[in-house]
Amino acid sequence: MSNTLRTVYGAIEAGGAKFVCGVGTGPEDLQSVRIPTTSPDETVAAAVAWLRQYEVRAVGIGSFGPVDLDHESATYGHITRTPKTGWRNFDLAGAVGRALGVRVGFNTDVNAAAIAESRWGAGRGVADFLYVTVGSGIGGGAFVSGRLLHGAAHPEMGHIRIPHDWVRDPYAGACPFHGDCLEGLASGPAIEGRWHCRAADLPDDHPAWALEAHYLAHGLANFACTLSPARILLGGGVMRRQHLYHTIRRNLPDILKEYVAAPDVGPPGLGDRAGVLGALALAEQGLSENAP
Amino acid sequence: MSNTLRTVYGAIEAGGAKFVCGVGTGPEDLQSVRIPTTSPDETVAAAVAWLRQYEVRAVGIGSFGPVDLDHESATYGHITRTPKTGWRNFDLAGAVGRALGVRVGFNTDVNAAAIAESRWGAGRGVADFLYVTVGSGIGGGAFVSGRLLHGAAHPEMGHIRIPHDWVRDPYAGACPFHGDCLEGLASGPAIEGRWHCRAADLPDDHPAWALEAHYLAHGLANFACTLSPARILLGGGVMRRQHLYHTIRRNLPDILKEYVAAPDVGPPGLGDRAGVLGALALAEQGLSENAP
Numbered sequence: 001m002s003n004t005l006r007t008v009y010g011a012i013e014a015g016g017a018k019f020v021c022g023v024g025t026g027p028e029d030l031q032s033v034r035i036p037t038t039s040p041d042e043t044v045a046a047a048v049a050w051l052r053q054y055e056v057r058a059v060g061i062g063s064f065g066p067v068d069l070d071h072e073s074a075t076y077g078h079i080t081r082t083p084k085t086g087w088r089n090f091d092l093a094g095a096v097g098r099a100l101g102v103r104v105g106f107n108t109d110v111n112a113a114a115i116a117e118s119r120w121g122a123g124r125g126v127a128d129f130l131y132v133t134v135g136s137g138i139g140g141g142a143f144v145s146g147r148l149l150h151g152a153a154h155p156e157m158g159h160i161r162i163p164h165d166w167v168r169d170p171y172a173g174a175c176p177f178h179g180d181c182l183e184g185l186a187s188g189p190a191i192e193g194r195w196h197c198r199a200a201d202l203p204d205d206h207p208a209w210a211l212e213a214h215y216l217a218h219g220l221a222n223f224a225c226t227l228s229p230a231r232i233l234l235g236g237g238v239m240r241r242q243h244l245y246h247t248i249r250r251n252l253p254d255i256l257k258e259y260v261a262a263p264d265v266g267p268p269g270l271g272d273r274a275g276v277l278g279a280l281a282l283a284e285q286g287l288s289e290n291a292p
Numbered sequence: 293m294s295n296t297l298r299t300v301y302g303a304i305e306a307g308g309a310k311f312v313c314g315v316g317t318g319p320e321d322l323q324s325v326r327i328p329t330t331s332p333d334e335t336v337a338a339a340v341a342w343l344r345q346y347e348v349r350a351v352g353i354g355s356f357g358p359v360d361l362d363h364e365s366a367t368y369g370h371i372t373r374t375p376k377t378g379w380r381n382f383d384l385a386g387a388v389g390r391a392l393g394v395r396v397g398f399n400t401d402v403n404a405a406a407i408a409e410s411r412w413g414a415g416r417g418v419a420d421f422l423y424v425t426v427g428s429g430i431g432g433g434a435f436v437s438g439r440l441l442h443g444a445a446h447p448e449m450g451h452i453r454i455p456h457d458w459v460r461d462p463y464a465g466a467c468p469f470h471g472d473c474l475e476g477l478a479s480g481p482a483i484e485g486r487w488h489c490r491a492a493d494l495p496d497d498h499p500a501w502a503l504e505a506h507y508l509a510h511g512l513a514n515f516a517c518t519l520s521p522a523r524i525l526l527g528g529g530v531m532r533r534q535h536l537y538h539t540i541r542r543n544l545p546d547i548l549k550e551y552v553a554a555p556d557v558g559p560p561g562l563g564d565r566a567g568v569l570g571a572l573a574l575a576e577q578g579l580s581e582n583a584p
Contacts, residue, residue, distance in 0.1 A: 066551065081551055128444045140518075144436050144443070151436070151520025152420045156552050160514040161455050163472075177551040180455075222452040226432075226518045228443025259358065259373055259469040260448050 010056035010100070011279035012047055013109060014063040014092060016084055016136050021047050022276040023054045027120050032276055040090045048099040060105040060282025062112025062275050063092055064137070069107060069154055077106045083176045105279075105286025108154050109133070112278025113268065114141030115148060117233055119281055121269030128229045131268060132157065134216065135236030138183040142227055149227075158183035162218040169194070169211060186215040188238050204243055213244050217251035224256060224263050231264040235274060239267065302348035302392070303571035304339055305401060306355040306384060308376055308428055313339050314568040315346045319412050324568055332382045340391040352397040352574025354404025354567050355384055356429070361399060361446055369398045375468045397571075397578025400446050401425070404570025405560065406433030407440060409525055411573055413561030420521045423560060424449065426508065427528035430475040434519055441519075450475035454510040461486070461503060478507040480530050496535055505536055509543035516548060516555050523556040527566060531559065 011022040011032075018037055024030035035046045051059065064082065068075045077093025097104040107115070114131035117123035123131070123143060132140040138158030142149040149155065159181045164173070171194040173180030174187060184190055191199040195208050202208050220232055234245065245265060252262040268274045300321075303314040309329055316322035327338045343351065356374065360367045369385025389396040399407070406423035409415035415423070415435060424432040430450030434441040441447065451473045456465070463486040465472030466479060476482055483491040487500050494500050512524055526537065537557060544554040560566045 128442075142518075144441055145439065147437065149436055149519070150420075152522035152555070153520050153553060155520050156517045158517075159548075159552060160517045161510055161547070163453050163455055177549040178547075218453055222514055223518060225448045225450075225452045226434075226515060227441070228445050228447050230444035255453070255470075256451075257469040260451060261445060263444070 008054055008056055009280050009283035010051045010054065010059035010102070011276050011283060012051075012059065012061045012096065013112065013275035013279050014061055015109065015275075016064045019043055019047050020276045021050050022280060023051065023056060024280060026280065027270060027273065027277060030273065030277065030280070032273075039086050040092070040095070044092070044095050044099070048096060051100060056100065056102060056283070058103040058105065058283040058287045059096055059100055060112070060279040060284070060286055061093055061096060062107055062109040062279040062282060065108050065139075065154070066156065067092075067106070067108055067154070069150070077104065103286045105282030105284070107282055108139065108141065109275050110139040110141040111148060111154065112141070112282055113235065113274035114143055114278070115281045116270055116274045116278035117268055118143050118148075120277060121274060122233050122266060123231065123269070126231050128227070129231040129233065130157075130223055130227065130229045131233045131235065131274065132220070132223070133236035134186065134188075134234060134238040136188050138187050138219070138236075140223065142229070144227065157219075157223060158187070160219060160222055162215060162222065182215065182219040186212055186219065186238075191238070199238060204241065209241060209244065210247065212238070213247035213251055216244070217248045217255055220248065220263070220265065221252060221255040221260075224252075225260055229263050231266070233268045234265060235268040235272065300346055300348055301572050301575035302343045302346065302351035302394070303568050303575060304343075304351065304353045304388065305404065305567035305571050306353055307401065307567075308356045311335055311339050312568045313342050314572060315343065315348060316572060318572065319562060319565065319569060322565065322569065322572070324565075331378050332384070332387070336384070336387050336391070340388060343392060348392065348394060348575070350395040350397065350575040350579045351388055351392055352404070352571040352576070352578055353385055353388060354399055354401040354571040354574060357400050357431075357446070358448065359384075359398070359400055359446070361442070369396065395578045397574030397576070399574055400431065400433065401567050402431040402433040403440055403446065404433070404574055405527065405566035406435055406570070407573045408562055408566045408570035409560055410435050410440075412569060413566060414525050414558060415523070415561070418523050420519070421523040421525065422449075422515055422519065422521045423525045423527065423566065424512070424515070425528035426478065426480075426526060426530040428480050430479050430511070430528075432515065434521070436519065449511075449515065450479070452511060452514055454507060454514065474507065474511040478504055478511065478530075483530070491530060496533065501533060501536065502539065504530070505539035505543055508536070509540045509547055512540065512555070512557065513544060513547040513552075516544075517552055521555050523558070525560045526557060527560040527564065
């Protein structure tokens with residue numbers, strides 16, 4: 001039996017370290033593959049070659065960024081101001097769409113994940129929630145009154161500034177643009193830069209994790225004050241440390257006080273498949289060319 | 293000619309220091325009066341007595357908060373966790389509605405102002421913008437894709453945390469809940485508490501203003517990263533210092549870097565009438581009982 005007999009969507013979760021490509025129709029019907037992110041030409045060629053095996057009706061891409069989401073813009077579908085060599089100003093949506101000859105739905109990786117969580121995951125039935133990833137970077141996608149928050153460009157939630165306790169933590173921050181923004185203080189690379197050790201190798205009782213929860217809770221508190229979400233879904237590689245959820249939940253009311261109710265904080269319902277499943281949903285939207 | 297021959301809406305901008313009451317239909321047709329905020333009984337009685345002179349079809353209230361905006365809640369229309377004596381858990385919408393016998397539209401003061409700016413002011417035609425007031429407190433209302441951001445409760449944008457430079461500024465902050473949140477560092481009372489001088493009496497070349505612009509720019513940068521607005525309208529008593537707009541505009545790109553485009557920053561199109569005009573719009577919405 002050939003895969004080409006089924007009508008499926010193609011998906012690309014384009015990350016700075018890997019591309020996750022998928023085909024299928026949803027969480028119960030998804031095949032996927034991981035491709036290391038190298039140069040745009042090489043990585044896109046590998047992704048396209050894999051997707052060509054299937055008769056996909058459309059492709060969705062959830063991409064690292066910043067990206068251009070303005071349909072009126074000449075650079076719609078491009079990755080824009082990334083520090084990642086070779087990818088700056090690369091027309092990712094265009095390259096994939098031309099190679100496969102199908103329509104492309106395009107958005108940020110975190111917006112894609114938020115769409116998937118809203119449709120199939122822990123955001124189902126929640127009008128106001130955020131999906132926040134903490135991994136090689138920090139980013140967030142928001143649903144407001146049941147609809148994806150687009151904004152004038154797209155949010156860059158990881159780059160908010162939070163209090164940085166220089167006495168407790170003299171680390172200058174890992175963000176090449178902002179130094180000690182939230183991403184600069186609490187992403188995976190920030191943990192590694194501060195402690196000179198891969199985050200995955202730090203034991204659960206290492207002081208790194210109390211500081212990590214402290215910073216993340218400050219970030220979530222700011223999002224809570226600004227967007228008033230009922231729920232915040234925290235995903236990404238750093239959040240594989242399950243105890244972080246507990247510590248963040250404990251820290252949040254200490255920061256917000258009784259003035260602002262703390263949102264629910266928990267893992268994404270779709271785990272680490274939220275991004276690629278969101279890209280699948282973007283493919284479907286790309287066909288209808290309607291924003292969520 | 294009697295005022296009662298016209299069909300008009302009533303409006304109350306309920307502030308911690310004063311109530312601004314209005315009647316009319318919009319910016320070209322608005323009469324208003326100011327009533328000092330004392331006890332709930334006294335202040336509401338005065339507001340109601342003034343509004344009774346007119347045959348208002350409905351009343352809108354934009355209130356200081358936090359407030360309960362949940363229509364399903366038993367305390368809908370109440371002011372909730374305010375530190376303001378006497379007003380905690382006061383049923384403001386109920387008291388006004390019962391006294392006047394008309395429908396009441398109810399929201400936060402800053403959401404009301406954002407609605408007015410969207411309809412008649414500097415938010416017209418701008419799908420994504422914020423109204424932020426800097427006065428006795430700091431608060432914000434947001435439009436997202438042309439609709440008011442409600443959230444699970446309502447935003448409390450003034451209470452985000454930003455970096456506090458303790459060396460440059462050892463002032464602990466004025467917020468009774470959070471100390472050095474944005475409101476605690478940059479509201480009118482924060483300026484007075486830090487410099488032991490009324491903000492209005494500080495000369496334009498006083499170092500207070502550079503610090504004020506620094507903090508406000510950090511707050512706006514966080515809002516920009518989280519909501520991606522095209523424009524931020526800054527109102528409130530502190531913003532009467534016109535030079536602040538210039539300094540904030542200059543500071544913003546230094547904080548956001550080229551990574552995130554700085555939103556336009558300017559004054560509200562309706563000046564200090566945004567709040568009461570927003571309450572007028574809430575009256576109209578209250579009649580139709582549809583959220584914006």
